[in-house]
Amino acid sequence: MSAAVLQKQFESLLGGHLGWQEKPAAEAVPSGIPEIDRATGGLPRGCLTEIFGAPSSGRASLLVSILAWATARQEFCALVDAEDAFDPLSAAAAGVDLPRLLWIRCGHNAEHALRAADLLLEGGGFGVVALDLGDTPAPAARRISLTSWFRLRRAVEHTPTVLIAVERQSNAKTCASLMLELSRERVRWSGGKLDSARLLGGMRVAVARRKPGLAITAVFESGAEPNGAATIGSGQDAGQFVPE
Amino acid sequence: MFACLHGTGNLAAVAFDFSPLVERTAPDTVTCDVAGLDRLFGAAQELAAALARRAAETGAQADVALAANPDAAICAARGFSGVSIVPQGDEAKFLGRLPVSLLRPSAELQETLERWGIRRFQDLAALPPLGIAERLGEEGLRLRELARGEAERKLTPLEEPSRFEEELDLEYPVELLEPLEFLLARLLNGLTTRLATRGLATNELRLCLYLETRATQERTLRLPVPSLDGKSFLKLLRLDLAAHPPAAPIERIKLGVNPVKPQAAQGGLFVPAAPEPVKLELTLARIQAIVGEGRAGCPELLDTHRPDAFRMRTGDRLHCPKALVEPGGQTALSQGAVLAPRGQCCLSPAPFAFRMYRPPRMARVTLVSGQPSFLAAERIRGRILERAGPWRTCGDWWTIDPWSRDEWDIALSDGALYRIYCEPRGWFVEGSYD
Numbered sequence: 001m002s003a004a005v006l007q008k009q010f011e012s013l014l015g016g017h018l019g020w021q022e023k024p025a026a027e028a029v030p031s032g033i034p035e036i037d038r039a040t041g042g043l044p045r046g047c048l049t050e051i052f053g054a055p056s057s058g059r060a061s062l063l064v065s066i067l068a069w070a071t072a073r074q075e076f077c078a079l080v081d082a083e084d085a086f087d088p089l090s091a092a093a094a095g096v097d098l099p100r101l102l103w104i105r106c107g108h109n110a111e112h113a114l115r116a117a118d119l120l121l122e123g124g125g126f127g128v129v130a131l132d133l134g135d136t137p138a139p140a141a142r143r144i145s146l147t148s149w150f151r152l153r154r155a156v157e158h159t160p161t162v163l164i165a166v167e168r169q170s171n172a173k174t175c176a177s178l179m180l181e182l183s184r185e186r187v188r189w190s191g192g193k194l195d196s197a198r199l200l201g202g203m204r205v206a207v208a209r210r211k212p213g214l215a216i217t218a219v220f221e222s223g224a225e226p227n228g229a230a231t232i233g234s235g236q237d238a239g240q241f242v243p244e
Numbered sequence: 245m246f247a248c249l250h251g252t253g254n255l256a257a258v259a260f261d262f263s264p265l266v267e268r269t270a271p272d273t274v275t276c277d278v279a280g281l282d283r284l285f286g287a288a289q290e291l292a293a294a295l296a297r298r299a300a301e302t303g304a305q306a307d308v309a310l311a312a313n314p315d316a317a318i319c320a321a322r323g324f325s326g327v328s329i330v331p332q333g334d335e336a337k338f339l340g341r342l343p344v345s346l347l348r349p350s351a352e353l354q355e356t357l358e359r360w361g362i363r364r365f366q367d368l369a370a371l372p373p374l375g376i377a378e379r380l381g382e383e384g385l386r387l388r389e390l391a392r393g394e395a396e397r398k399l400t401p402l403e404e405p406s407r408f409e410e411e412l413d414l415e416y417p418v419e420l421l422e423p424l425e426f427l428l429a430r431l432l433n434g435l436t437t438r439l440a441t442r443g444l445a446t447n448e449l450r451l452c453l454y455l456e457t458r459a460t461q462e463r464t465l466r467l468p469v470p471s472l473d474g475k476s477f478l479k480l481l482r483l484d485l486a487a488h489p490p491a492a493p494i495e496r497i498k499l500g501v502n503p504v505k506p507q508a509a510q511g512g513l514f515v516p517a518a519p520e521p522v523k524l525e526l527t528l529a530r531i532q533a534i535v536g537e538g539r540a541g542c543p544e545l546l547d548t549h550r551p552d553a554f555r556m557r558t559g560d561r562l563h564c565p566k567a568l569v570e571p572g573g574q575t576a577l578s579q580g581a582v583l584a585p586r587g588q589c590c591l592s593p594a595p596f597a598f599r600m601y602r603p604p605r606m607a608r609v610t611l612v613s614g615q616p617s618f619l620a621a622e623r624i625r626g627r628i629l630e631r632a633g634p635w636r637t638c639g640d641w642w643t644i645d646p647w648s649r650d651e652w653d654i655a656l657s658d659g660a661l662y663r664i665y666c667e668p669r670g671w672f673v674e675g676s677y678d
Contacts, residue, residue: 033594056660060597060678068595075516085599087675088543088554094595098543103556104531105539116531116540123527125519134678135599137623160517187655189630198632200653200661200677202596223596 026177029073029127029162032065036180039218040209043162044177048153052167053182058205059134059166060085061222062182064094066128066164071097075127078102078120082113083135102126110136114148121155121163129156130164138168149175170210179210185219245288245310246399247278247295248317253304260404261298261441262291267314267399273321275314277399292327302434311335316393319365322346335393340366347387353380365391408446409500410434417456417493421485424494429478431499436474439503445470448502449477455492463488469521470504476522483529487537549639550647551674552600597678598663604672607664616652619664621673626657634666653677 028042043049043066053059068091070077077100079086084105092098104120106113110133117131131152133141153175156163165172170179183206191198202223209216247262248269249255255274259266263276278291285291288310299306309320311330316339320328323342330338342365344357362368368391376384389395410431418424428451439446449465465480519527531540541558607621617628633652640646649667651674656662661677 054659056676056678058678060599061595064595064597073516076518084602085675086543087552087598087600088545089552090595090598091543092545094597098545099557101542102528103541103543104535105556106535107539109535112534115534119527119530119534123519123523125517125524127516135601184659187630187661189632191632193630200632203661203677220594222594 027160030069031062032069033062033220035218035220036062036207039207039216040178040180043164045160045162046157047177048149048156048163048165048172048175049178049180050165050167050170050172050176051180051182052170054168054184055134056203057182057184058203058207058220058222059182060132061094061205062180062207063130063132063164063166064091064096066162067091067101067130068095068097070128070162071095071100073127074100076100076102076125077128077130078104078126080104080106080113080117080120080129080131082106082110082131082133083108085132085135110140110144114144114152117152117163118155121152121159121161124159124161126161128162128164130166132166134166134168136167141167141169141171144171146173146175149173176211178212181208181210182206183208188221188223245277245279245282245312246275246314246317247292248273248275248309248311248314248321249295249299249304249306250274250309250318250321251299251304251306253299253306254302255299255304255306256402257438258295258299258302258304258306261438262295264404265399266402266404268402269314269318273318274402275318275399278310288329289327292329296327298437301437311393313393313396314399315390315395315397319346319390319393330393336366336369336391339391339393340364340369344368344387344391347390349387350383353383353387356380407500408435408438408503409498411499412497414495414497417495419493421482421489424485424497425478425482427497428481428499429474431497432474432477432481435499435501436472436477439501440472442503443506444503445472445506446501447471447504449481450500450502451481452498452500453490453494454496454498455490456495457492459491461488461490467522467525469507471522472506473522476526479526480529483526483533487533549637551637551649552602598675599678600675601673604665604674607671607673609664609666609671616654616664619654619656619662619673624656624658624660624662624673628654629657630655 026044026046028044030037030042051059051062067077067079072095079101081103084107086103088098104116106116113131113133117129120126120129149172152163185204185206187203188201189198190201202221204219204221207218207220249259250273252272256266256268259274259276262281263278265277267275269275281291282288285294292308292310295308307321307325309317309324309328309330311317311320312332316330316335319339319342320330323339323346344363344365345354349357368388371388373385373388376388386395412427412431418427447467447470451463453461455461463484465484528540538556538558541556543554544557546553546555605621605624607619609616610618615631619626619628631652631654634650636650638646638648649665651663651665654662654664663674663677665672665674
């Protein structure tokens with residue numbers, strides 16, 4: 001007898017539909033980039049969110065934005081930095097409240113990073129715990145067993161913590177509740193190629209939600225315009241998201 | 245009501261656990277005022293049992309006596325073993341069988357009493373006061389009062405020690421951490437109990453290990469907030485000793501704590517959850533055991549233009565949470581508070597972040613017309629497609645460690661954006677924009 005038949009019998013016996021298999025929707029927090037929040041509904045608490053993409057695809061910018069908004073909400077955040085790549089200066093400029101950020105420098109050791117993240121989740125009390133494997137070579141990141149990811153997912157379950165993993169490729173597979181793939185569309189330079197005062201202004205990033213549900217793409221601009229005005233979500237091109 | 249402890253060990257510490265008014269009557273005798281403690285402990289028997297229990301916990305061996313006046317309590321504690329309760333009004337009868345030598349008369353008076361055949365309290369108590377005053381003088385009268393349990397006097401208060409320290413001399417040197425942990429647990433238990441009875445907590449643990457080689461090893465653990473969690477203290481000490489093991493077997497242990505007022509803070513309904521400070525300290529100690537000391541903490545920018553100038557603040561790690569979110573402030577805690585209005589926040593909408601390479605990767609750069617055109621470094625190689633620069637920066641030229649460099653932001657053919665720089669030592673890749 002199939003489970004569906006059993007469920008129907010059970011429901012007919014008790015009268016009415018039972019939502020006993022339905023899980024309540026996880027509370028979500030904003031990432032700080034409205035285009036991504038509109039496409040994803042925010043970052044779920046108590047779940048693993050995987051952000052992956054090639055180098056210079058905007059992963060660190062998204063991570064810094066998440067940390068900035070979390071610290072602005074007066075939450076305490078932890079960044080487990082496997083490759084010792086975090087730049088406090090650019091993070092502070094982006095609005096991260098550094099006294100509310102615990103930075104664990106793992107000295108190019110992904111295994112240490114996993115253990116540190118596990119301990120932080122076990123300790124609890126953090127709004128965001130970010131595991132940055134963005135500069136870890138892809139083969140080393142692939143060697144992280146699925147068991148380790150399951151362990152992290154289990155540790156963050158039923159907690160108000162947002163667990164974020166930043167990588168080059170998706171490795172957590174089924175353990176991630178939200179998967180965002182980032183790719184750079186174009187780089188914004190100010191001035192011509194021969195201009196001596198030329199500046200690297202930012203980049204346009206496409207974010208593809210790979211999980212859950214149908215793939216949805218959002219586009220946002222990272223970095224401010226040279227005149228200082230923020231471009232995010234204000235232009236016609238930026239901020240649109242369309243189903244793939 | 246007065247209590248007297250007679251025996252060996254740190255009796256004053258035991259007495260201070262129960263009363264602020266303590267008198268060191270003799271090196272082996274401590275008397276304290278326990279009036280009013282019946283509300284806390286109930287009957288006098290309960291209080292006496294609690295005193296005896298506490299003395300046993302701290303390793304002291306003491307006979308305990310309770311009486312209506314201090315001298316009766318002292319005589320009972322010195323005369324009877326175990327716990328004694330001297331009934332009020334029947335002191336003379338209760339103490340009657342004790343030898344007169346307990347009153348510690350002068351040698352001359354002792355001899356006189358011996359000659360008279362006065363050997364017990366009851367014999368002395370039965371003598372007429374006028375006759376004693378005529379023959380033995382004032383001292384004789386005082387002894388008679390003591391023997392009758394009628395002497396009334398004020399206690400000479402002992403100043404409470406402000407230093408909370410415990411020492412332990414070991415019979416044989418300890419080599420392993422596990423047995424050392426047991427000993428530390430014992431010391432910590434005594435110290436935290438002493439602190440708790442005074443309504444205090446501690447924010448600093450000082451451990452001094454006296455080694456077999458006559459050397460000493462001192463470790464100091466500072467906590468971000470005062471606490472009384474002995475189990476966490478023990479775990480912190482264990483992790484610290486595992487990270488800094490003693491160089492030789494340990495002969496003597498001294499553990500001290502810094503007594504401070506406990507922090508009383510009321511959490512707010514709308515204040516986001518924060519890590520529990522002592523638990524966080526423990527977590528960080530465990531993480532530091534994995535990643536290394538000084539590699540976990542809050543980054544703090546330094547007041548300089550030198551690139552990558554920061555320090556890790558490891559002492560007072562995380563700022564304590566504010567009491568409440570500002571009225572009208574954004575909490576984003578409630579269900580559905582996903583998209584916060586941007587106007588309420590002054591944050592940069594989408595930052596342009598940078599990833600550092602620590603240490604910077606040495607590079608080989610090919611120049612064409614003074615501009616970099618090809619880059620080769622560790623795990624980085626490609627043609628430079630776009631560039632911006634050079635941006636010249638320098639600083640600290642007034643110190644012995646000046647710096648100067650020319651920076652370029654480049655787009656490489658491998659698809660990534662890098663920041664490279666040239667300094668007198670050569671070319672380096674500082675990191676990538678991401």
